[in-house]
Amino acid sequence: MDGIGAAALAELCGEVRGGRGPAYRTLADAIRVLVGDGRLPAGTRLPAERAFAERLRVSRVTVTHAYRELREEGWADARQGSGTWVRLPDGPAGVDGAWVPGPPRGGVIDLAHAAPAAPPGMSGLVQRAVRRLDGELAGHGYGPDGLPELRERIAARFTARGVPTDPDRIVVTGGALHAIGIAVAELTGAGDRVLVEHPTYPSALDVLADAGVRPVPVAPGPGIEDALPRAARQTAARAAYLMADFQNPTGRLLGDDSRARLLHRLARQGTVAIVDETFAELDLREGVRSPLPCAAHALRDDDVVTVGGASKIAWGGLRLGWIRAAREPAARMRRRLARAQIAQPVLEQLIAVEVLDAIDGIRAERTAELRRRRDRLVGELAAVLPEWRPVVPDGGLVLWCDLGAELSTALTAVAPRHGLTLAPGPRFGTGHAFEDRLRLPFTHPEPVLAEAVRRLRRAHDEIAGTSAGAGRPAGPAPVVV
Structure with missing residues (x-):
């Protein structure tokens, strides 16, 4: 069983102190996201608690509690003398640990992948x-x-x-x-x-x-x-x-x-x-x-x-x-x-x-549809999440959003509770870069995009620790010690 060193995992997890909520939960969420999108393969042995805590500059208790939460939720196993290693949860709701679209799940909006449906013809x-x-x-x-x-x-x-x-x-x-x-x-x-x-x-x-x-x-x-x-x-x-x-x-x-x-x-x-x-x-x-x-x-x-x-x-x-x-x-x-x-x-x-x-006709139809969807997504974000600053592209399938704060992994972790699948910004780079970025595809029909933004608002409010309603800006996020 291959392991990952404390330094390497600390770089992937980023800063876990001073965030929104207990540090151990921030750490558990970060590891869960890494396993879910394939950056931390199932079966990887996690670092020893003491060495990992030193690298993260947190107490050993923080790492102990994070590992325990991962085990209780099915994301890790442990055996005396063998340490703790990550796994994929059992059941149909589990992820496959690779960065690819999974089978459609009722009511869940996939904003992790830019995968449009086939054209009508x-x-x-x-x-x-x-x-x-x-x-x-x-x-x-x-x-x-x-x-x-x-x-x-x-x-x-x-x-x-x-x-x-x-x-x-x-x-x-x-x-x-x-x-x-x-x-x-x-x-x-x-x-x-x-x-x-x-x-x-x-x-x-x-x-x-x-x-x-x-x-x-x-x-x-x-x-x-x-x-x-x-x-x-x-x-x-x-x-x-x-x-x-x-x-x-x-x-x-x-x-x-x-x-x-x-x-x-x-x-x-x-x-x-x-x-x-x-x-x-x-x-x-x-x-x-x-x-x-x-x-x-x-x-x-x-x-x-x-x-x-x-x-x-x-x-x-x-x-x-x-x-x-x-x-x-x-x-x-x-x-x-x-x-x-x-x-x-x-x-x-x-x-x-x-x-x-038939490429000329397919292209004309596809780009007209994507243009409308892009503009709808941009408009919904301006109305519901005005603190986010998306880059509006001249083509392609996605917006690259500046969140204004390092929220990307936290959003990805809570997104399933709001019927969303997200890809954290760091998935698009190396190390822990782009924690303040989120990629949003505009490949869904316009009503689905509007609902997706409302769900993003609720996910944002959850990690911000506010009760702001969907459609209202939450303002600066408070720091929870």
Whole structure:
């Protein structure tokens, strides 16, 4: 059974003294959230109470009470001589310990994941794909290179967006996250450094951890085109994982000049850019030309590897993604993928063909819907939680909210009592950063978003120790000693 050191866990838990409520409960809540979102895997042995208390600068009694609460609630076990280790609670209400959407639960609003429902026309596209399946059933069904017509459609979409692409530069994967994993495995080895924006997409951090590489966090604010290359020079990073289109979670959009400057400077340091285009088709601006794909600005084909997928523009249940790379790396990645799983499902590839054939209509409908939902969420927050300051993005699926105080983990811990699932700000970074931030997706229908904000108000009031009613600002939160 692997353990976590006192210093490492203290960094993840952050400050537990002087918060709202007893310190032991703040500590238990922090550990519960870490287990729930997968940062602290089930079966991990917790540090010895005395050493952990010293690192946290609290009494040993605080740690003892926190561990006891975790055991009583099913989040930990203990055995004489073996210490205390974390576990997942029993029963259908338990979490799976991974940062992925779980099965829908009646009445619970998931604000942890940005996962829109399928567009209304998706059923018709699936039916057309099923009719085309007859033409594939006479064969063996294995195609490690991906269906030729799908690779042609993906390549054509890149070409239409301004970066000429041949099908042999496309690798078909089981979703965008799978594409990131394949690209990281091809470009790096265990112990290599990979630059990441900070904050960034949590599942990408998980992929890097599984690959054994060392993420180097770089703040993605103004000047990212200078900060990333500077970090590359200082660390000799082999690759940089980034989102230029409505960065997840900050929503930042890089213009063409910034993209070109960033990629050219990374290339001079020998750092390959892994560009995640998951949100690229979700530009919510009207009458404005989107920037060219990053690959269009590369000086050499080998400088950029682009990953994308169908889950955000179409549906998360369609587990199809892709990689665009130079011909030789693309061929190596197809071989790597074939050794792991031989081929992607044929029917899903046929559905993806239909999606790409209808992409302009799907995109217009999706972005119009998301624009309305974004504006509704922003309006509800202004009315009900005016002390929160969201960044309103020009595209994508999420708001990145400044809470004005370090409330994120506490909100996440109490959220289930109010029918909510949240992802704490620190899940989007390393250590205990972003405790004052919360990511809120605007993927739900407008009435659901309005109800979600009312529940957020009640959760906020609970941890603030007030009786403020939903819809009224609670004011500065009192400190409970």
